[in-house]
Structures are given as C-alpha cells and as structure tokens.
Amino acid sequence: MNRYVIIGGGVAAVGCIEGIRKADTEGSITLISGEKKTVYCRPLISYYLQGKTDFEKMKYRSDEFYEKNNCKLVYDTAVSIDKDAKTVTVSSGEKIPYDKLCVATGSSPFVPPFTGLDNVSAKFSFMTEDDAAEIEKAVDENSRVLIVGAGLIGLKCAEGLCGRVKSITVCDLAERVLSSILDEPCAKLMQNVLEENGISFMLGDSAEKFDADKAYMKSGAVVDFDVLILAVGVRANVSLVKEIGGETERGIIIDEKMKTSVEDIYAVGDCSQGVNALTGQKNVLALLPNAVMQGETAGQNMAGADTVFDKGVPMNAIGFFGYHALTAGIYEGEMTEEKTDDSVKRLFVKDNRLVGFMLLGDIERAGIYTSLIREKTPLDTIDAEAIKISPSLLPFSLKYRKIKLGGSKS
Amino acid sequence: MKRVYVNEEWCLGCHLCEYNCAFANSGLSDMVKALKDKEIYPRIHVEEDNKIKYAVSCRHCDDPLCVKSCIAGAITKDENGTVKIDTDKCVHCYTCILVCPVGAVSHNENGAAMKCELCLENSCGSPACASGCPNKAIVYEERE
Numbered sequence: 001m002n003r004y005v006i007i008g009g010g011v012a013a014v015g016c017i018e019g020i021r022k023a024d025t026e027g028s029i030t031l032i033s034g035e036k037k038t039v040y041c042r043p044l045i046s047y048y049l050q051g052k053t054d055f056e057k058m059k060y061r062s063d064e065f066y067e068k069n070n071c072k073l074v075y076d077t078a079v080s081i082d083k084d085a086k087t088v089t090v091s092s093g094e095k096i097p098y099d100k101l102c103v104a105t106g107s108s109p110f111v112p113p114f115t116g117l118d119n120v121s122a123k124f125s126f127m128t129e130d131d132a133a134e135i136e137k138a139v140d141e142n143s144r145v146l147i148v149g150a151g152l153i154g155l156k157c158a159e160g161l162c163g164r165v166k167s168i169t170v171c172d173l174a175e176r177v178l179s180s181i182l183d184e185p186c187a188k189l190m191q192n193v194l195e196e197n198g199i200s201f202m203l204g205d206s207a208e209k210f211d212a213d214k215a216y217m218k219s220g221a222v223v224d225f226d227v228l229i230l231a232v233g234v235r236a237n238v239s240l241v242k243e244i245g246g247e248t249e250r251g252i253i254i255d256e257k258m259k260t261s262v263e264d265i266y267a268v269g270d271c272s273q274g275v276n277a278l279t280g281q282k283n284v285l286a287l288l289p290n291a292v293m294q295g296e297t298a299g300q301n302m303a304g305a306d307t308v309f310d311k312g313v314p315m316n317a318i319g320f321f322g323y324h325a326l327t328a329g330i331y332e333g334e335m336t337e338e339k340t341d342d343s344v345k346r347l348f349v350k351d352n353r354l355v356g357f358m359l360l361g362d363i364e365r366a367g368i369y370t371s372l373i374r375e376k377t378p379l380d381t382i383d384a385e386a387i388k389i390s391p392s393l394l395p396f397s398l399k400y401r402k403i404k405l406g407g408s409k410s
Numbered sequence: 411m412k413r414v415y416v417n418e419e420w421c422l423g424c425h426l427c428e429y430n431c432a433f434a435n436s437g438l439s440d441m442v443k444a445l446k447d448k449e450i451y452p453r454i455h456v457e458e459d460n461k462i463k464y465a466v467s468c469r470h471c472d473d474p475l476c477v478k479s480c481i482a483g484a485i486t487k488d489e490n491g492t493v494k495i496d497t498d499k500c501v502h503c504y505t506c507i508l509v510c511p512v513g514a515v516s517h518n519e520n521g522a523a524m525k526c527e528l529c530l531e532n533s534c535g536s537p538a539c540a541s542g543c544p545n546k547a548i549v550y551e552e553r554e
Contacts, residue, residue: 015478043481047501053482057499060483289479289509296478317505322521326508363504365513367475375511391513392457393466398418404512405416405466407553 002027004302005088005096007078007240008104009033010042011060012269012291016102017069019299027303029071030096032088035128036075038063043288045132049160055129078105083244083262100302103252103260103267104295105237107286111230116210123228126157138227139165146170146215146225148207150177152318154231158199159320169223170194171202171215181316181327186344186358193323236271236284249273251284256308258298266302268294277313277374278330278355285312311374326366329356329373336388347388352378365391411491412552414454414526414537416464421456421547423463427539428452431467434529434538451518453526454539454548465539465548467526468493468514476506476515476525484523492530497522 004020004027006013013031020029039060047053066073076090087095109125117123124135135157139145143165147154150172158168172179176187177194191201202223207215215223236251247253247261251273258266258274269291276283290312297309315328333350343361347354347369354372368391371377379387383395393401402408429445431452436444454467470493477485477493484499485506495506502521510525518524528550529537540550 041482043503044501052501053499058482288481289475289505292478315508317503317508319503322502324504326504328508363507364516365510366504366508367506367510367515368513370509371511393464393512394457394459394462401416401418401464404469405464406418407413407415 002303003097003099004029004102004299005098005100006031006102006104007088008106008269008271009035009037009039009073010104010106010269010291011039011288012104012106012295013102014039014061014065015292015295015297016104016266016268016299016302017066017071017295019296019301020303021069021299022296023300023303023305025070027099029069030074030098031066031071032074032076032078032090032096034075034077035130037129038066038073040129042127042129043156045126045129046156046160048129048132049136049157049164050162058129078240081240081244081265083265086264099264101265102258102295102298102302103241103265103271104269104291105240105271107234107236107270109230110233110235112232114207114210119212120210120228121212122226123230126153126229126231127234132160135161135227135229142166143226144169144224145227145229146207146223147229147231148172148215149231149233150174150201150203151180151231151233152178152316153234154229155194155320156318157229157231158194159197162197162199162321165227167200168198169200169202169225171206171217171223173204173206173218175204177201177203178318178325181314181318182325182358183331183346186325186346186360189344189360190320190323190325193320197321234270234286236273236286238271241265241267249282253282254294256310257301257306258294258309259301266298268298274312275310277311277376283314285314287315289315313370313373315370323361324363325358325360326363327356327358328366328370329354331356331358338389349379349384352380354379368392411470411554412528412550413470414467414528414540415549415551415553416466417547417549418462418464419547420545421463421465422545423456423458424544425456426542426544427454427465427548428456430538430542431526434532434534437532439533449519451516451524453516453524455516466512466514467539468510469512470528475509475511479505479509481505492528493525494527495523495525497524 147170209216238248242248252267270286346358348356387395432450438444500522
C-alpha cells in the first residue's frame with residue numbers, strides 16, 4: 001500500500017488528494033499543514049473584509065472532505081525532507097515516511113528591508129484568513145491606511161477596506177496599477193474606477209523609510225498612516241526542496257507530470273515553476289485554477305497514472321466595485337483594440353494564434369478567447385475577423401459546434 | 411448522463427428557449443408576471459447570423475474547467491454529473507466566465523455567476539428550453 005504525503009494544506013493539496021483518489025482508493029494520505037485549519041479560499045479574504053462572505057462560507061471543501069478521502073491531517077510545520085530515508089520531519093520531531101511526496105507549500109509575502117519598518121507596530125501582510133482577521137481588528141472608521149503595492153493583493157485589500165476606514169493610499173514603484181496583468185491604458189481605466197471610489201494613489205513612488213506612523217517616500221513626500229499593509233509581492237516557498245538539492249529557480253522546477261528533479265517528489269501550486277504553454281518557458285504561475293489542476297495531475301501520477309498538465313497559461317479575473325477585467329495569455333504580436341465608453345478589448349495575435357487578451361467592462365463569453373489560447377487553435381481554421389469582433393461559437397466550423405453542442409464525437 | 415443537445419439545422423431563432431428558461435428559473439407561476447417589462451437573465455442564449463442559428467447552454471462537461479477554476483469553491487459537479495453554482499458562496503469574480511470554453515456562464519441580476527442547471531431543482535423538473543422548443547432544435551436526452 002502506497003503512503004502519500006502532502007506538505008501544504010491549500011487548494012493545490014485538495015487537487016492532489018482528489019487526483020490520488022481517482023487512481024488509488026487504498027493508499028494512505030497524510031497532509032501536513034502549518035496553518036492549523038482546513039482548506040479555505042485564500043483569494044476570498046478581501047471579500048471577507050467587504051462583508052461579502054465569512055469564514056464558514058470560505059471553506060473550499062466540506063469539513064468531511066478529509067475523512068471521506070481517508071486523509072490524515074497533521075497540523076504542524078514540515079522542517080526538512082530526507083530524500084534517502086524518504087521521510088518528512090515536522091517541527092515536533094516526528095518523521096513521517098512517504099513513498100510519494102507532494103510539495104504544495106505555496107508562497108510567502110515578500111517584505112523588503114525598509115529602513116525603520118521595525119518602528120511600525122500596526123503592519124500586516126494580506127494573504128491568510130488570520131491576516132484578514134488581524135487587519136479587521138486593527139482598523140476603524142478613523143484609520144488612515146497605507147498599502148505598499150498596487151498589484152492584485154494590494155488593490156483587493158484596498159477594495160476590501162473601502163468604506164471601513166478614513167482613507168486609503170496605495171503606493172507602488174511601478175508607474176501603473178496591476179502592472180503584471182494590465183498595460184498602461186487598461187491600468188489607467190482600472191485606476192480611475194478605484195479613484196472614483198475614494199482610493200488615492202502614489203505611483204512611480206515608494207516608501208524608503210518608516211517611522212511609527214509615517215512613511216517617507218522616494219519623491220520626498222511624507223504619508224501619515226495608522227495601519228500599514230505590505231503587499232509588495234510574494235516568494236515561492238522552495239526551501240524544503242532546495243535544501244536537498246532539488247532544482248529550483250523562482251519556484252521549484254517541475255515537468256509536465258509535476259515531478260521535481262528529486263525522485264518521488266512532486267511540486268504543485270504557487271511554490272512550483274512549471275511550463276507556460278504559450279512560451280515553453282518555466283514560470284511561477286501562481287493562480288488558483290493552475291494550482292488545482294497541477295495538484296490533480298500530480299496526485300494521479302503519484303498513484304501510478306501517467307498524465308500531464310501542459311495547459312498552464314497566465315490568466316486572471318479581477319474586479320473592483322463591480323467593474324471587471326478578465327485577462328489571459330501574453331501580450332505579444334499584433335494588437336487589435338475595440339473600445340466603447342466603458343469597455344476595452346485588446347487582443348494579441350501572433351503566428352496565426354490568439355496568444356493574449358485584456359477585456360475590461362464587457363467580459364461576456366471571454367472563455368471562448370481563453371479556450372483559443374489554451375487549445376492553440378490556428379486562427380485560419382475559424383472566421384478570425386468575426387471572433388475578434390465578438391466571442392461566440394459562430395466563427396467555428398459546424399463540425400466543432402456539433403462536437404461541443406450536439407454530443408457528436410468527431 | 412442526459413444533457414441538453416442542440417440540433418442546429420432545426421433552430422428557428424425564435425428565442426423561446428431564453429424566455430422559457432428565464433421563466434422556469436424565476437420562481438413565479440405566471441409567465442407574464444415573470445417576464446413582462448423586465449430585463450431577463452436566461453441561462454441559455456441563441457447565437458445567430460444571417461445563415462446560422464443555435465442555442466448555447468452549459469455542457470456539464472465531464473472535466474469542467476469552471477469547477478476547477480472557481481476561487482470560491484462555489485461550483486461543483488454532483489453525483490449525477492450536473493454542474494451547479496452555489497450563488498451564496500459565489501463572490502462574483504467571474505473566473506468561470508474567463509474559462510468556460512463555450513461561453514455558457516453569465517451572471518444573474520445580482521451579479522452572481524449563473525448557468526444552466528438543467529431545471530432539475532426548479533418547478534419544471536426537466537429543461538424548460540427543450541420541452542418548450544417548437545422545432546425540437548433543443549432536446550434533453552442521452553447521447554453517449
């Protein structure tokens with residue numbers, strides 16, 4: 001009987017458990033989780049601050065999930081892996097033996113070494129339920145909040161706190177918001193939405209030095225604050241694998257079967273660096289859907305199946321105050337744009353393929369574009385001009401529609 | 411499993427499926443009260459150009475991307491194969507809209523993600539789009 005061990009208790013681990021159980025209902029599964037709670041939806045912590053959900057609703061799986069899948073929970077921190085003895089040591093000293101190991105350790109907030117940061121008592125990261133609960137306790141209607149970082153995490157935190165505090169200022173060294181997923185014009189549009197809702201920005205500027213309640217900015221400006229939120233970025237938790245000689249870069253390097261360079265050790269989710277289907281290069285694609293699918297693939301392979309996940313592409317759905325941006329792929333090649341007063345669509349075509357898009361405002365049926373990217377559909381096999389105007393199944397062949405809608409096999 | 415299938419060549423483009431769907435999911439017993447002078451949010455939509463017409467609704471995929479992608483754990487596939495959305499858990503992020511390869515997910519009047527759930531839990535008991543289609547362009551049957 002196989003002994004499976006998973007380090008990490010997030011959604012990638014859930015994928016892994018479900019993958020293992022697809023192929024093996026007998027083997028034992030042990031899950032080691034440093035966060036002493038069952039799996040929840042981390043991207044929902046901003047919705048928690050908004051009052052749109054609660055910790056009960058944020059559970060990603062039912063409380064019975066682990067029992068139903070015959071999975072033993074160990075609430076402890078994994079401190080090392082012994083690849084020769086094939087054991088994981090946890091902080092209590094216990095050694096947990098494995099035949100197949102999945103590392104799903106996620107990422108940790110990156111905090112740059114700002115001068116004087118130790119002087120700030122009310123400072124938080126924004127990644128876990130505990131972070132959200134602590135921030136909630138620290139703020140009131142008189143709080144002036146400074147958020148360092150105008151990426152997905154910082155801005156969702158800003159939205160979550162909007163209306164609960166006196167003021168919110170977001171600064172970022174980048175010249176635009178959401179610089180990893182939006183280009184300049186689209187970022188400007190989203191920034192306008194955030195500003196209309198009372199959030200202030202200091203872009204192209206960042207904190208250099210802190211006092212207890214003051215940030216001294218590069219530009220010379222001084223920002224007074226009561227609560228500081230650090231959302232500069234995250235770093236993949238690679239150390240357990242790196243320490244035993246496993247190949248790591250920004251993340252733990254994995255192949256399309258989710259195997260690391262170390263025998264019988266797999267890695268999935270935000271800690272891993274797997275192939276980006278669009279470029280062939282290996283990137284950390286820290287996205288929930290990828291984590292789940294990688295986890296499932298690893299689980300199946302750990303249990304003896306032979307399956308790959310080779311459709312990892314960057315993609316994001318993000319909205320603020322009811323205004324939504326859906327993006328996917330890479331922004332290379334020829335760009336076509338359509339605009340209305342409150343929407344923008346930018347499509348990127350390269351070598352007869354759709355390789356990327358940004359949709360703001362009008363996001364209907366965006367998945368048809370995502371599917372073209374994931375499936376690498378040659379655009380000359382469909383009516384490319386029609387699909388650029390509007391995503392639907394009309395530009396596809398009758399045969400394709402018969403497969404998708406008519407139950408036809410080929 | 412039984413699914414809603416489309417016979418494209420028989421679609422008249424009458425959009426009755428959209429109205430029947432919106433009515434079936436309105437919770438009301440009177441179609442006029444449910445639909446008249448209201449913006450409707452059907453879970454099926456007709457796509458058409460000069461030559462082609464057909465209806466699109468959730469395929470209840472064997473390996474559904476929406477289920478795996480939902481950041482709220484709000485979309486599940488039940489033991490019968492029906493893919494369902496828990497609108498109470500949904501946070502309106504629209505990742506499901508981002509990934510659905512046929513464009514079958516939209517949102518309801520409150521912003522929650524919405525798609526065909528085969529009328530199994532409303533008063534119809536089987537898909538209203540199919541039973542109301544005048545030309546059998548939409549059928550609910552086993553085809554595997």
